[in-house]
Amino acid sequence: MEPPVPPPQEQPPRPRSHTVTTTSSSFTANLSASSSTLAYDREFLRTLPGLLMVTEIVLGLLVWTLIAGTEYFLYPAFGWVMFVAVFYWVLTVFFLIIYMTMTYTRIPQVPWTTVGLCFNGSAFLLYLIAAIVDASSVTKELDSHNYNSWAASSFFAFVVTSCYAGNTYFSFISWQSRTLQ
Numbered sequence: 001m002e003p004p005v006p007p008p009q010e011q012p013p014r015p016r017s018h019t020v021t022t023t024s025s026s027f028t029a030n031l032s033a034s035s036s037t038l039a040y041d042r043e044f045l046r047t048l049p050g051l052l053m054v055t056e057i058v059l060g061l062l063v064w065t066l067i068a069g070t071e072y073f074l075y076p077a078f079g080w081v082m083f084v085a086v087f088y089w090v091l092t093v094f095f096l097i098i099y100m101t102m103t104y105t106r107i108p109q110v111p112w113t114t115v116g117l118c119f120n121g122s123a124f125l126l127y128l129i130a131a132i133v134d135a136s137s138v139t140k141e142l143d144s145h146n147y148n149s150w151a152a153s154s155f156f157a158f159v160v161t162s163c164y165a166g167n168t169y170f171s172f173i174s175w176q177s178r179t180l181q
Contacts, residue, residue, distance in 0.1 A: 131157035
């Protein structure tokens with residue numbers, strides 16, 4: 001049998017200083033200063049792309065509200081129109097907030113001109129398809145009390161499509177000027 005090993009000797013605790021020194025880098029100071037204030041671009045709504053975006057939001061809401069108030073779920077074509085209208089309505093509100101708060105200036109890693117062009121181009125294309133589907137699905141033989149709502153939604157879908165076409169044009173001009181620099 002071996003003799004027991006004595007426990008290791010504990011050293012007495014060292015006295016601690018009660019002074020704490022902190023430093024901050026210029027990066028964190030600039031980051032906290034810039035993130036505490038929200039910029040607001042009042043002039044954006046006075047530009048043609050800003051006005052088109054507000055029109056897309058108002059009339060896009062009208063498109064999906066007119067369809068949602070009917071028995072659209074009985075006809076798959078109107079389900080597609082609802083998907084496109086609601087999806088791009090939410091994204092357009094999101095982009096309006098980004099442009100109004102100038103968030104795009106805080107995230108320079110994102111190629112905003114390319115993102116805007118892809119968003120508006122896809123919105124134009126899918127809204128055009130949805131508007132054609134909406135218009136071709138409206139017939140008198142379908143439920144007659146839904147006819148007026150579906151016809152109105154078809155009209156407004158084409159108006160929203162033309163707004164997205166205009167914003168696609170402006171996005172393309174902006175994208176082209178950025179790529180030429």
